[in-house]
Amino acid sequence: MIQLLDQNTINKIAAGEVIERPASIVKELVENSIDAKSTAITVDIKDGGILSIRITDNGIGIEPLDIKNAFLRHSTSKIRTIDDLKSVSSLGFRGEALASIASISQVELITKTINNLTGIRYIIEGGVEKRIEEIGCPEGSTFVINNMFYNTPVRKNFLKSSSTEAGYISELINRLALGNPQISFKFINNNQVKLYTSGNGLLKDCIVTIYGKEIGKNLIDLDYSSNDFKIKGFISKPVISRANRNYENYYINGRYIKSKVIQKAIEDAYKSKLTIHQYPFTAFNIEILSDYIDVNVHPTKMDIRFNNEEKVYEEIYNAISRALNKTELIPVVTFNDNKERPIQTIRESIPEPFEINRISELHPVKEFVATDEVAPTDNQEGVQIDYKDEIFTSPENIIEHKIIGQLFTTYWIVELKDKYYIIDQHAAHERVLYDKIIKSLENKEIFSQILLQPIIIELSMQEKSRFDSHRLLFKELGFDIEDFGEDSIALRGAPFIFNKPINPKDFINILDKLDLEYKEEKYGILLDEIASMACKAAVKANDNMSILEYKELINQLLTLENPFNCPHGRPTIIAMTRYELEKKFKRIQ
Ligand code: ADP
Ligand code: MG
Numbered sequence: 001m002i003q004l005l006d007q008n009t010i011n012k013i014a015a016g017e018v019i020e021r022p023a024s025i026v027k028e029l030v031e032n033s034i035d036a037k038s039t040a041i042t043v044d045i046k047d048g049g050i051l052s053i054r055i056t057d058n059g060i061g062i063e064p065l066d067i068k069n070a071f072l073r074h075s076t077s078k079i080r081t082i083d084d085l086k087s088v089s090s091l092g093f094r095g096e097a098l099a100s101i102a103s104i105s106q107v108e109l110i111t112k113t114i115n116n117l118t119g120i121r122y123i124i125e126g127g128v129e130k131r132i133e134e135i136g137c138p139e140g141s142t143f144v145i146n147n148m149f150y151n152t153p154v155r156k157n158f159l160k161s162s163s164t165e166a167g168y169i170s171e172l173i174n175r176l177a178l179g180n181p182q183i184s185f186k187f188i189n190n191n192q193v194k195l196y197t198s199g200n201g202l203l204k205d206c207i208v209t210i211y212g213k214e215i216g217k218n219l220i221d222l223d224y225s226s227n228d229f230k231i232k233g234f235i236s237k238p239v240i241s242r243a244n245r246n247y248e249n250y251y252i253n254g255r256y257i258k259s260k261v262i263q264k265a266i267e268d269a270y271k272s273k274l275t276i277h278q279y280p281f282t283a284f285n286i287e288i289l290s291d292y293i294d295v296n297v298h299p300t301k302m303d304i305r306f307n308n309e310e311k312v313y314e315e316i317y318n319a320i321s322r323a324l325n326k327t328e329l330i331p332v333v334t335f336n337d338n339k340e341r342p343i344q345t346i347r348e349s350i351p352e353p354f355e356i357n358r359i360s361e362l363h364p365v366k367e368f369v370a371t372d373e374v375a376p377t378d379n380q381e382g383v384q385i386d387y388k389d390e391i392f393t394s395p396e397n398i399i400e401h402k403i404i405g406q407l408f409t410t411y412w413i414v415e416l417k418d419k420y421y422i423i424d425q426h427a428a429h430e431r432v433l434y435d436k437i438i439k440s441l442e443n444k445e446i447f448s449q450i451l452l453q454p455i456i457i458e459l460s461m462q463e464k465s466r467f468d469s470h471r472l473l474f475k476e477l478g479f480d481i482e483d484f485g486e487d488s489i490a491l492r493g494a495p496f497i498f499n500k501p502i503n504p505k506d507f508i509n510i511l512d513k514l515d516l517e518y519k520e521e522k523y524g525i526l527l528d529e530i531a532s533m534a535c536k537a538a539v540k541a542n543d544n545m546s547i548l549e550y551k552e553l554i555n556q557l558l559t560l561e562n563p564f565n566c567p568h569g570r571p572t573i574i575a576m577t578r579y580e581l582e583k584k585f586k587r588i589q
Contacts, residue, residue, distance in 0.1 A: 007073070007127075008126070010073070011100055011102070011103035011127055012103045012127070012151075012152065014073065014096055014099070014103075018096060019101060021160075021165060022045065022049025022050055022053060022148060022159075022165050023049070023165065023168040023171075025053055025101055026045075026053060026055070026169050026172060026173070027172055027176075028097035029053075029097075029143050030055060030172075030173070030176055031176075032097065032098075033055065033057035033059055033141070034176075036057060036060045037059050037060055038058050038140065039199060041056070041057045041183060041185055042054075042055070042056045042186040043173055043186070043188070044187075045166065045188070046190060048159075048163065048166040048169070049145075049166065049169055050147075050148055050162060050165060051146070053143075053144070053145040054142065054144045055142065055143045055145075056140065057141055057142075058138070059140050060113060060139075061112045061114070061116075061119070061141055062111045067109070067111070067120055067132070070098050071098045071102050071124055072095075073099040073100075074095045099127075102126075102127050103126060104152055104155070105125075105146060105147055105148045105149070105150065106123075106126070106145070106150065107123070107125070108121065108122070108123050108142075108144040108146070109122045109123075109124075109143055110135060110142045111140070111142070112137050112140065112141075113139065114139055118134045118135065118137075119134070119138075120132065120133070120134060121133050126150075161468070163464070163465040163468050164468075164469060164516050166189050166190075166461065167461055167462045167464070167466070169187075170187065170189070170195070170460070170461035170462055171462045173187045175249060175256045176256070177197045177206060177209075177210060178203070178249055178256075179254055179255070179285070181197070181199070181200070181203045181205070181206040182200075184198060184199025185197045192486055194461055195209070195210065196209070203233060203234060203283065204216065204234065207219065207234060211281065212458075215240055220235050220236070220323050220324065221234060221323065222284050222319060222320065224318070228289060229286065229287070230286070230287035231284055231287075231315070231316065231319040232287075233250075233283050234283050234284065235266075235280060235283075235284065235320060238273040238324075240280065241274050241275075241279060241280055242279050243277060243278060243509045243512035243513055244279065244513065245279045246462070246512070247279065247280065247282070248263065248281070249283045249284075250262055250266075250284055250285075250286065252293065253286070256302065257303070258302045258303045259303065259306070259312075261306060261309045261313050261316075262286075262313075265313045265317040266280065266282055266320060269320035273324065282320075288312075292307055292308060292311075366424075366570065401421075402414065402415045402416065409544070410426060411423065411425070412550055418578040418579070419575050419576065419577050420575070420581075422575075423573050424566075424570070424571070424573075427572040428554070428557050428572040428573070430536075430566045430568075431557060431560065431563060432553060432556045432557055432560065434535050434566075435560050437530070437531040437535065438528075438531050441530065442527070446477060446496070448479070448480055448495055449495075449496035451492060451494060454482075454490040454492045456490055456491075457488060457508065458487065458488050463487075463508075464487045464489070465516060466514050466516055467481075467489065469514070469515075477530060478494065479493065479507075480493030480494070494507070506533045510526065513525055513529055532567055532568075535567065
């Protein structure tokens with residue numbers, strides 16, 4: 001028998017689309033508060049928002065007669081007809097958030113407008129109205145959402161740990177605060193104030209409050225306008241970079257969005273200034289006509305599409321590269337002496353510019369330009385495998401090969417029969433160390449070394465919950481870490497890889513690679529990260545290589561499964577033929 005669903009059931013189903021987790025509720029309610037012209041918004045959550053979310057604003061409030069309607073599906077004060085959709089500037093206009101939220105939780109609303117002497121308290125649970133009464137209260141609205149998904153336990157099971165859910169909310173509020181510096185945001189998690197922005201309208205102050213002084217000191221002003229585009233905000237100097245894209249924030253007409261086109265424009269503009277897989281900090285707003293935006297995208301989805309992607313790319317690329325190019329970017333090297341400080345705080349103590357130099361030294365740009373002067377047999381990998389069979393595997397050949405010498409303190413030149421080989425000692429060394437470390441990590445042979453002084457690392461809430469989800473993994477890998485206050489951690493021991501423990505800046509880098517939730521496949525990534533980092537450090541320390549060391553290196557290299565590429569894919573050995581040389585000197589035709 002076919003039956004019509006009742007409205008409450010429809011709402012519950014619809015809630016599934018909009019309300020996925022506590023952060024979705026916070027998003028809808030805070031956007032409503034912003035639309036209601038609030039200048040101060042407080043978000044107070046318990047147990048990751050699963051137990052309760054309280055959102056208080058000082059906005060225009062809701063008229064008593066509108067309250068019940070506000071909780072009906074497709075009820076909105078923001079648009080009247082389909083035509084309004086085009087010009088709508090508010091954040092939400094589908095009129096389904098309150099209906100959806102009320103259908104899957106227990107809601108209490110207290111609200112008052114300027115025109116009324118008293119306010120109203122309204123209680124609705126599982127979509128069923130429980131109570132409506134007058135109450136004394138200030139202007140504005142307070143929504144309390146208790147026990148989310150209490151009547152849909154299956155959905156509740158899909159929620160993650162409180163700390164993960166709180167991490168999502170924290171990330172969301174950071175973005176909302178960054179997009180609205182004129183509003184004072186307060187975020188309280190389990191009775192602790194996590195974020196409190198001043199609402200003074202200055203984006204820079206907002207950035208410092210959320211991301212800290214280090215970033216504040218390294219910002220470049222972005223202020224660009226062309227016919228159709230106004231791009232305003234801040235981007236970071238390249239010394240501030242992260243191993244993930246979490247710090248790339250951008251807004252379209254005040255709304256936080258994600259866009260592959262914008263992401264690419266940003267990263268292309270920074271391309272020559274950042275090492276691979278490092279991403280900048282950005283926080284800027286793009287003001288454009290709504291004609292540019294493809295409206296056929298689900299409104300809760302943050303991914304936005306444009307009607308003229310090339311134009312959007314070009315404008316953003318131009319804005320950022322111009323800003324970057326007119327700023328002096330030569331890093332100043334500082335010496336870091338922490339000896340006198342009892343504990344270090346990572347964010348302050350790591351001299352970023354030094355880090356940059358180190359990285360660029362380690363990745364010499366070596367381009368292999370294939371020209372017609374190079375014999376076809378020299379075209380790298382495929383052929384190199386043969387060389388192994390031909391020469392290196394046989395013991396007599398190893399003895400026989402004649403070391404000609406070292407070039408540019410990096411390349412070893414070796415002669416054998418009718419070929420000569422050029423070996424990149426850095427790449428070779430990295431290969432050898434990498435394999436060693438991976439092996440010992442896999443065999444759980446990594447030793448942890450107790451640090452003389454614990455290192456305190458300040459994490460953002462989100463980084464902390466990412467760490468929490470992977471806590472066991474870190475332990476397995478030889479990290480000894482304890483909580484230190486709410487979001488900081490104390491690094492007491494670190495994996496001792498080769499001749500020194502892994503460095504704490506690298507620890508943050510590893511954290512950047514992880515998701516908020518634990519994922520099995522991340523284990524491999526983690527191993528790879530740790531190994532590459534340890535390698536870099538060790539290779540750097542071994543710049544001057546004697547012939548003896550070279551021999552030892554070559555012996556070790558040749559026992560490996562893949563001696564021909566470093567872990568980053570660059571070749572370790574290339575070969576040239578005598579024939580080729582003789583051709584060059586026109587000894588043969
Ligand atoms: P929408 O935001 O799409 O209009 P919602 O279900 O989120 O739909 O909200 C319904 C209506 O309730 C809004 O249009 C607005 O009139 C009113 N409303 C919701 N939250 C607030 C608030 N914090 N302050 C004032 N009015 C609000
Ligand atoms: Mg809304």
